[in-house]
Amino acid sequence: MSSLPELKAAVQCQNLTLRTRKKTILDDVSFHIPQGSITGLLGPNGAGKSTLLRLITGLATPDSGSVKIFGDPAGVERLGQLSLLPDRSSLPGWLTVGRWLHFAEGIYPDWDNVKAEQLMGQLSVKRESRISTLSRGEEARLQLLTCLSRKAPLVILDEPFTGVDLISREEIASTVVGEMADGERTFLIATHDIREMELLFDRLILIGDGRIQGIEDVEQLRQSGHSVESRYREVFA
Ligand SMILES: Nc1ncnc2c1ncn2[C@@H]1O[C@H](COP(=O)(O)OP(=O)(O)OP(=O)(O)O)[C@@H](O)[C@H]1O
Secondary structure (H helix, E strand, O other): OOOOOOOOOOEEEEEEEEEOOOOOEEEEEEEEEOOEEEEEEEEOOOHHHHHHHHHHHHHOOOOOEEEEOOOEEEHHHHHHEEEEEEOOOOOOOOEHHHHHHHHHHHHOOEEOOHHHHHHHHHHOOOOOOOOHHHHHHHHHHHHHHHOOEEOOOEEEEOOOOOOOOHHHHHHHHHHHHHHOOOOOEEEEEEEEHHHOOOOOOEEEEEEEEEEEEEEEEEHHHHHHOOHHHHHHHHOOO
């Protein structure tokens, strides 16, 4: 009898450790992220979330341990498989939104123009605005548009809602991200906006002081009478 090939984890981190001279930023971090899941990476300021995402995307290397993306070692060779929204804006301020999107279409082979047009409406992004004149929330929307207009199978969002107002955060979480989470793509989202994202997550990785404090299946959490927020408070309060 032939068996189906086992799905490789979208992300597999094994014993990741990263130190500076003064402190240990990540300490023996291990977990895996199943394909098709939406995982929330949650933890207080300075916990190590952005650093961990940099290691996963291959933008930094650990002192020890390993990261695999769909079974292959992380690194610049994997950048085509993942779409990253970084924690700090890296958009060219001198371009208009329209020019930037044209440029993005040229640099990303997996760019989806139809999706980009659709997201412009959903995220209220105006083509003629110059990027340097955008408010923080408007720039966050453009970052999100850029990231979600690619077809990469792994989407990594580092604080996607910085500066975005409450009602828009809720709308964006439910319509934009919810709609794209089709069970095919894998999402890893570091955020402090737990309430707005609560219903989307199916897994949680809780990180504090550079160490994994918990890995949770959200369905099981709910069945045991917890919410994402109550679990977060339990672990970090
Ligand atoms: N290049 C670096 N050199 C020295 N320390 C660093 C460096 N990068 C990060 N750190 C430290 O590592 C810790 C984790 O930082 P990181 O940005 O990963 O946290 P975070 O969980 O993303 O925080 P936040 O929620 O505030 O964005 C912090 O104490 C930070 O000061």
